Amino acid sequence: MSTGLTLWRRVPPWVLDTALVALAVLDAWLNLFDEDTTSFMRACAAMGCVALFLRRRFPLAVFVLTLPMLLFMDVAVAPFAALYTLAAHTRHRPLLAGCALLNAAASTLTWPLSDTFSGDRTWTLIQFAYTLATAFAPVLIGQLVQARQDVARQLVEVEEAREHERALHAQTVLARERAQLAREMHDVVSHQVSLIAVQAGALQVAAKDPQARDGARAIRTLSVNTLDELRHMVTLLRASGGKETELTPQPTLADLQQLIANSGIQTTLTGELPPHISTTAQRTIYRTAQEALTNVRKHAPGARAHIHLWHDAQHFGVTVTNTAPTRPSVPLPSAHHGLIGLKERAELLYGTLAAEPTPQGGFKVDLRAPSRPA
Template sequence: MTRRPPPLVEDGVVVALALLDVWAHWDIDEPLRMACGLGAAVVLLLRRRLPLLTYVLTLPSVLLSDAVVASLAALYTLATLSRPGALLFLCVPAFAFSDTTSLPSPDFDLTETRKLIALGYSAATAAAAVFLGQLVRTRHDLSLRLTEISQARDHQQLLTAQAVLARERAELAREMHDVVSHQVSLIAVRAGALQVGARDAETKDAAATIRRLSVQTLDELRHMVGVLRASGGQPTELTPQPALDDIQRLADGCGIETELTMDLPEGLPATVQRAIYRTVQEALTNTRKHAPGATARIDVRHVDGAVRVRVTNTAPTQPPLPLPGAHHGLIGLRQRAELLGGTMTAGPTSDGGYEVCVMLPAHVTE
């Protein structure tokens, strides 16, 4: 699509053409006619704001001289800015009459063939300017209409996508409620029965941990199902959201021997606190899955204006458990850190262990 020149440039070109037309018909012996031609060229500067008045003020130039470019330009502008109507088409005979009449001594006789031909030629010239202006206006209106249609289509596609997403979320919520929640409930019940029936303290403690984690998972699932079912309504926050105070409880209940060190300022944003918690949670989960028997060290500090979360585990002492996994945990941690303006690195250590390190900006709020 070609870009139109700026309005100031267009006005300058039109005025220059009108002045060139006056110069082509210049006659030093007729100052009044030349003054009308020059005035009509200057009046064109008003054609965008006052198109009808501009056209009327250019007619004397056509009536008194042979300079017609200014009047045709004004008529074209009037046609581009006006809808079809009687007033617009009355401008055509007005131009034709002015062009075929000579003042101060008018010589207009419709019985002469020559006059009729000249009148028809002038009317056709004015009509061409009107039709061209109307064509430009129609093209502009059509462009606006196409833009509106495109916007409406995009909005409809967005609504359709939202409706599909809402159905998918509702279906996912049903599956989580009917399948996952049911199975986790069975785990909690069986763990409770094992806790009551077991005789040794170690088995009772393990069963209690399983039951507590199952109950906590059910609570989080219930909130997630509520969020999924609320799609299309008001935004719903996943509650309760973890914070720094929950990290100690997470370390104590993860089933791994851990060492926790935290040195952070007060007033960290909730998003940063949540990212710290999720980093520790994912690292401990990976240790439990891929490095059975290993110990973990959690170090959370404020370093050089940033929060550094480092979770390191030792080498496993038992073969890893064949647990299912989608391998999206570390990817999710990296994406979460990048969204907050931080970084994440992960890799094996020299002693056969593994380390996850996340750096997050520490925007402390008062």
Template sequence: MKLRPLHPIVIDLAFLAVAVTDAAINIDPTDLLGNASMGLACVALIFRRRWPLIVFLLTLPAALLSTGIFASLIAIYTLASLTRRRPILIAGGVALIACYTLPWPPPPFTSVSGFDTIITLGYAVALAMAPALLGQLVQAQRDLSLRLKEISEAQEHQRLLTTQTVLAKERAQLAREMHDVVSHQVSLIAVRAGALQVRTNDPETKEAATTIRQLSVNTLDELRHMVTVLRASGSLPTDLTPQPTIGELAQLVAGSGISATLEADLPDDVSPPVQRAVYRTVQEALTNVRKHAPGADAAVRVWAENGDIRATVTNTPPTRPMLALPGSGHGLLGLRERAELLGGTIESGPTGDDGYRVQLRLPQKKP
């Protein structure tokens, strides 16, 4: 039986209760400054998820001026579980060790025992490292869960693409069979019916031949329409029909699974092939951001300039480590071939801030 995770509010209340209990046990009626620092530390824990570094700094006086230490331990655990800046975490651990080790007010130098100081320092190091390492473990577990979810989504997307590939091949094969076999035979029926219609003098036979010929012609029109639809669906769109347009970019960006923005300013007379090329380029670029730059933000911009349609997809550096995901490696190559067929170009490469940019240029009207 899988245990359900506790609600964050329950965890926060439990941590706050532990800190308040620790402060209550260590209250010294004669030490107003120490009592105030413990009270400040307990109140600060309410905001530990929103401002973990500030809350940790507010709990340090309690570790220095009083014997209440649990608020500081909870704060450094929260900081370790949320921050990705190791220098800040190390500095925080050193500050906590110093506050716990150094007595306040400082005693005369001659009264300090070296052996006692070493024991206290070792205890302080162990006390500070335990919650810090636990926080880092929680952060690693959270990142792993996110990566497993992304891998699952990528595998589901790959399965969908494989299914669409099989459907496209079957549709293309069916279109060929209908064009080469069925259409040919129906055409022969129409020709023979027309010949019979001309040669016969029997009214009933002439009427039957006319009906057969008309039905054959109608059937040929329907077959041609079906063949056109089947062949059009062989280019592997995300939705088999209809083909995507620039008007669907907002839905594509919103459903990309990453933090992305869209800026689009295009005229109304963009040709359907150009619209499909822009859509596919943005789709492939956002997929690559999700696969190769986990945690990055993306910005999509589409506009018209000097008779060309331009599109750029720029992403920031990844914030989480990348795991190898399955892929054909032909995505950008296919986009480049599509752009060249339309008389355009596509360029891609890293940006100056360790991000990545894909740039598409297409003539508004095919040359």
């Protein structure tokens, strides 16, 4: 089954359209042997068949062009193909219902129109109900195909979101381990080395033996150099959050534009932050925007996002809002680790993080931090 679908998708569209037009022409030709057939009827049939070449670009117009031929002949290929294409390309169900009614009406009416109700009107009503039910068949098939495409697209988005979430979780765990190691090195090792340096300095001053003073000076120098190396290592550990095999700096505000460009979401960026903002604050602003855009991609497919940087005399922050999704989303399992991590980052700045839905059906993430922590 899957192999057959794969081979079918590999067929070029123009080949399918040509075969469909040929089948529609054959269907119309079988109805043109009547001696009452006029040139106008042939022109309507030709117009309805040839229009199928444009059904992918102008599905509604092509469907309308196939209606006249239904008044003169009992054909099915061209109108049904046009109706199916329209159903596969639009989500306007009232429009599809109206087109199905038009198709059934055109199939029921006869030319000249005065002959339509000259016979048994009950039979005419029965024929209309039958053709209407038949007309809804391509509509339902087209809607099913459209739903299948939506599900396939959502499955791809789900897999991408899960992969992204796994990567973020791995980075978060790695960053926590490195932060813990950095705290241990800063609080324990650096403290012990500092004591060694202090004791060596005191020994250097108090010692009367030149060799003892030289030894104390060497110990003090090595301790100071070791402290410098430890501070450098602690800085790298705290700033690293990338792959396990490399120590790269965390992103800052300068990387926001690249984040927006790589997000795959229609996003606008406005506002600015106060000058000389700390690196930690820049990193928190960036991670807030990153997590908000990730949630938009996961839970609001097709939505637009807006990132607003702001500051006043006492506070600064970022507000990320998104519109309502334009496509249905698939519920994903989530432990909300991303928002929890953002709240922890906000608390390090003595700030707050609020995340809540908007009245318009979207979502808003708002980070607020004091310019000068108390």
